[in-house]
Amino acid sequence: MTVTYSQDVTTSTWIGNFWKLLFRWRGSVYRLIWPDLLVYCTLFAIISLVYRHALDETQRVTFEMLSLHCEYFASFIPLSFVLGFYVSIVVGRWWEQYNSIPWPDTLALHITAGLHGHDEISRKMRRTVMRYANLTITFTFAMMSPLAKKRFPNLQAYVEEGLMTENEKRIFENFRKRTNQPDYWMPLVWATSIIARARKEGRIRDDFAVKTIIDKISDLRGTCGGLLSYDWICVPLVYTQVVTVAVYTFFASSLMGRQFLDPSKNYDHNQIDFYVPIFTILQFFFYVGWLKVAETLLNPFGGDDDDFEVNYLIDRNQQVVYLVVDEMHDEHPDLLQDKYWN
């Protein structure tokens, strides 16, 4: 579920309320990073113990040379740069994905404004068009998010949640037998046909409303397609691999390079033996944390703490659209003179 913390940072006055954010666990970097950190520290400790207790003097000198070599050359990996640019791209895509989420609300507003009548057919039409919109949106979510996929493993699940009728299910099953093209947009074509029929039957009174509604249906299809394209076209694998390899080789080499060498030998920056490599751990925390930002955001429809809550959205859409196009249709409170009248 999305981790919302903007209410905690409304003012920035006393010694940084960013502090508060540091002590959160849900959605935190600690939660993401601790397994990696544990593995890293264990390996570091093992190597340290080998150096201190298992090696003879000649081996130790070799070890020290190797360590200095690793330390020196590790600085050649421009981690900040490549992470900075990569994370920028991933964060950009993440926010665009949020903005690409399709919402049925606009269509609902136009349906209730344009498709008149309180008889059963009119009500059915309004509700069915909106159900089709929700169905397409839910198909889209189920293609992107493993959580939604789990909730809707097959067509029967849609029927059970009331998004599809048995009859419609059969049509989908027939379609899927014939071709393996994506069919998430089919309900919108039906919705278009219903609108055309509603115009013919006079339930929609003017051509404008028809045009506007068809436009919104077509926008909805575009938005769903746009969202799917983030799933289909990932950040190029090459880039992700380059960044991941860079981070992990950097820390692999720091397992050697950051060992505390015998202070008596007076190597540069090794005058004292601290046993616990506190700055290396911080650096690990920092860089791997940065990489985890990218990992979390790469597929924001997954199950991470910071991912978008698709199941909530699916429920919300169903409740809201029926409310707008059916219950609240043509209803408004009495027109009264407001407080500032004259």
Added chain:
Amino acid sequence: MTVTYSQDVTTSTWIGNFWKLLFRWRGSVYRLIWPDLLVYCTLFAIISLVYRHALDETQRVTFEMLSLHCEYFASFIPLSFVLGFYVSIVVGRWWEQYNSIPWPDTLALHITAGLHGHDEISRKMRRTVMRYANLTITFTFAMMSPLAKKRFPNLQAYVEEGLMTENEKRIFENFRKRTNQPDYWMPLVWATSIIARARKEGRIRDDFAVKTIIDKISDLRGTCGGLLSYDWICVPLVYTQVVTVAVYTFFASSLMGRQFLDPSKNYDHNQIDFYVPIFTILQFFFYVGWLKVAETLLNPFGGDDDDFEVNYLIDRNQQVVYLVVDEMHDEHPDLLQDKYWN
């Protein structure tokens, strides 16, 4: 309240009028940073006193080793980079949030142009539609800004400020008993119904005007939803934590690493004892100030000096819309020949 200073920087001629900006207090970095700086300096002084007066010679040597170690390894934290990228993202979101603020003006212009009639019902319709627009906008603000929330703690407050009638309040109360879905958009659905009725009664003379007005109402809902999404989907907590941890551990380690060591021992860059670590303080000022930029902008609807003035906006909207749709409706000064006529 927003800190406006663009009138102070209209020309850039004599020795930088940016100087003038340095001596501002409201909305200034000094005001944001002084508590942190005070804490930092106090801690620095305590550690310095311990080193100078409380430690014996062996302890001092250990202290000096530790200090050099801290100084050396602190440079491994790429503060500029991560702050630069992070602040870019936050500043980008901040400006987008400003651009996402919903304004009722466009709708008002279309209402006054399209919904004709000087009788009471027509006037009520125009005023009520605009009141509903303002109500939705105010709901949105109250969800985002603690200042607006304080002004509108419950539905009664809306009634008292004239944004809602008692009748409407009851409808909201009933709705909220049934579900906990956001209901900020409900007044816009009512507005849609009023428009449909106005067309039916001939107060709106053509289908175009209906379509345009519904479009604007739907745009307004979209803008409100868009603004709320900045509240719902924050900059990922992981990123904020990584940056904050980086800055604070950097300065925690500088508490040790930047101590002036005994000049007689001739450590690198410690030839002279200045007592006051002027450059470290500047660096603190600089980096923590940069972080404060992000803190201030992360939720621009809070109570910081630089935050958006939502309460002013709420008042302004109420005044302007009634002026446009009621008082100025169908009025314009006499048509005269202008100065350049022929």
Added chain:
Amino acid sequence: MTVTYSQDVTTSTWIGNFWKLLFRWRGSVYRLIWPDLLVYCTLFAIISLVYRHALDETQRVTFEMLSLHCEYFASFIPLSFVLGFYVSIVVGRWWEQYNSIPWPDTLALHITAGLHGHDEISRKMRRTVMRYANLTITFTFAMMSPLAKKRFPNLQAYVEEGLMTENEKRIFENFRKRTNQPDYWMPLVWATSIIARARKEGRIRDDFAVKTIIDKISDLRGTCGGLLSYDWICVPLVYTQVVTVAVYTFFASSLMGRQFLDPSKNYDHNQIDFYVPIFTILQFFFYVGWLKVAETLLNPFGGDDDDFEVNYLIDRNQQVVYLVVDEMHDEHPDLLQDKYWN
């Protein structure tokens, strides 16, 4: 006035025609930077003279220590980074502001196409609507630009320039007595009423044209409001202060740190005494020049060489709109067979 030089850089062939740009004075970095540079050099010279002639040997050693300290620690201020990111933001805003400048041309085109008739009332309507558009644009400019403000210090000035009638002035005066809300958009509400009346009187023949014209009027109001928001919501003061403080403290510390120390003492990088710190001056030129880019662009409606020429725009708008909606209305050259006919 805007400094246009794109015609000087059309081709890039022989030893860089960027050279030519270096010898420009108007809008140049030299013109912006020389007072600062003069002050800096004077201070540098004074400190240098004190070091060379006024200090005894002990004081000189202290001075030298201090100088080395300043030099070493000045490198901790990441000037390039923070300037790079800050200037990117400012340049981005500057160009967006240019793109937010409202133009009356589109409205004029739609008015001349839609509002027919050669009688006096029709002509008055067309001219008045465009005058109102120009009036709103000019109000907007006068709120942003000190140059336009100087030209239009009060409502009387608008009357004298033919943008307002005496009658309209009185309405504005009454309005301003009642409230201190911005009123720049009022003429556009009047324009809307005129359009509604023109439709009623049949001067506009179809509802489409009405809708389109109202849309354009509403766009114009939006553009004006958008432009004003750049004035109202500046780049956060905090950010500007952090950057300015960083640049000036860097150069304050370089006043000490870049002094040429006694070569006989053989300090690092002080083997030779050049008297004139040519590279420090270049660095000053470079970094302060970069900051000046930001200062110039922060309010592009000011009086800098590079700022937008609002007064020219005001004159141009007045001439063009009357030409389009009145003189050229319904006129076009005879239809002839063109050169490639068949």
Added chain:
Amino acid sequence: MTVTYSQDVTTSTWIGNFWKLLFRWRGSVYRLIWPDLLVYCTLFAIISLVYRHALDETQRVTFEMLSLHCEYFASFIPLSFVLGFYVSIVVGRWWEQYNSIPWPDTLALHITAGLHGHDEISRKMRRTVMRYANLTITFTFAMMSPLAKKRFPNLQAYVEEGLMTENEKRIFENFRKRTNQPDYWMPLVWATSIIARARKEGRIRDDFAVKTIIDKISDLRGTCGGLLSYDWICVPLVYTQVVTVAVYTFFASSLMGRQFLDPSKNYDHNQIDFYVPIFTILQFFFYVGWLKVAETLLNPFGGDDDDFEVNYLIDRNQQVVYLVVDEMHDEHPDLLQDKYWN
């Protein structure tokens, strides 16, 4: 074909599932980089062998001087920076290109909603308009992608795939004899004429639908033109050359500079002879990998693993549009009461 991996990174929990991505071959950086790496390692080995076995002592000293020189000055090439900025631009263009791909779906939705009738002429019209849309899209793809070009080497191929009739082929042939202007947009002009005729014959019932359909046809032409402009206007060759030269000269110089020099001579960072330059190889992997990101994305319509699957798109478009405008035309499942009815 596009390499999709977003389903592999839905959650970021246990020790980074980015690990999994490292062991992919299709679309991987390994597959792109191995030939370069092989050449590089071979050259490195040859030079190493020459140094160790073929040179006499004087030559070896010269070699060592040269090597140290190369190592020192190679650091002057700011590879990270220029790669970071260049790759940002290329990645930006790559994603914009994806977003510029024309889809016939929106047009199909509007055609089925607006062009009525089940007689043969109506069906032919709907199908032909969509065929023309697909034809233009396919022409566009064939101009950009060598894969599509291979599938459609000449006009006959279009006829064989059913995208063109013999008659239309003749028109194209005649046109191409007369001029060498691009003619990919011609089918859309025909589509426009068909729409005009359909309105005249009453198959489209209102002017709105005509306007909307013409708008969509015109959008489609714009999108195709926009996509072609990415082909016509590449990232400036100058920039690509500068980056490529920088990367390759860096590694050319590292062939000398990263040789392990005789440890007995005690050169800096050459205390130990590792034979295999593991860090240099990593650096090569890293920087050349980053460059390969750019190479892959520069023309995303090529045959790289990560490129867009145009042939799939062409097939998909043909299947979908006939389905929408013909088979599903005016059809929708029976209107039933949904699960939440009342």
Added chain:
Amino acid sequence: MTVTYSQDVTTSTWIGNFWKLLFRWRGSVYRLIWPDLLVYCTLFAIISLVYRHALDETQRVTFEMLSLHCEYFASFIPLSFVLGFYVSIVVGRWWEQYNSIPWPDTLALHITAGLHGHDEISRKMRRTVMRYANLTITFTFAMMSPLAKKRFPNLQAYVEEGLMTENEKRIFENFRKRTNQPDYWMPLVWATSIIARARKEGRIRDDFAVKTIIDKISDLRGTCGGLLSYDWICVPLVYTQVVTVAVYTFFASSLMGRQFLDPSKNYDHNQIDFYVPIFTILQFFFYVGWLKVAETLLNPFGGDDDDFEVNYLIDRNQQVVYLVVDEMHDEHPDLLQDKYWN
């Protein structure tokens, strides 16, 4: 002319086909950079000769001190940073300029769809409107591009190329006598009048088409104005100067700083005398090449190899529009059953 190379980089498989791009001359960095490089190398050689042969020992020591000083302080100029940010801005503007190029195609499509009739007047109207569109576009190009300016030095040239009639020329001449306002938009006002007349005469059958066509004409004017604004409002001169000065002073100082000093004196990094400063030349190539990217792109309507081919566009527009609105008007191939019919 534009240098297109995307067809050369369709796949990225064997040892980088970026190699191929390195051996291009047209539009290459070599072609842009060689004069600068020649001058630089000559100056370097002269200074080198003076040092080696013309100076006595004392002078040589001073020279060496100066050289070391230059080398040390040149590193203070953050060339990568400022070039990176500057080139990003310039590349961004360059691509936006390409996207701002006005195309008459959309207007042509709407004209042919909306303005009916095969009689001479209708044909004249369609052709004349499109000629006016082309005339405005060509005026715009002639204001921006020296190549187009050369082709159209005066109004007579437009007449000769068939873009203007003698009659229209006279109107322009009269206008230019009265005012020096830009008049590139005048033909579009005439086009608007023609459209209004066509509606009145029934050649355009509905108000929609009129609105759409006027919209497109108005868009075209907006696009032309937008393009001109890139010419009018350049990247601020200050920024360009700062960057240029930075690059040239860097290399001026490197003329001294990168001289090979007497190896016998054993200065750091001067152990060996290579005579040819291969790495300095590479650095020159690299940084000046990067600057040349900016120079080339700053005015993409100039005569550089990589600039947009305006003259080609002018010819192309003339051919295409007459084809669309006249020759192909109302024509489409016979409607046949396509291959997949049933």
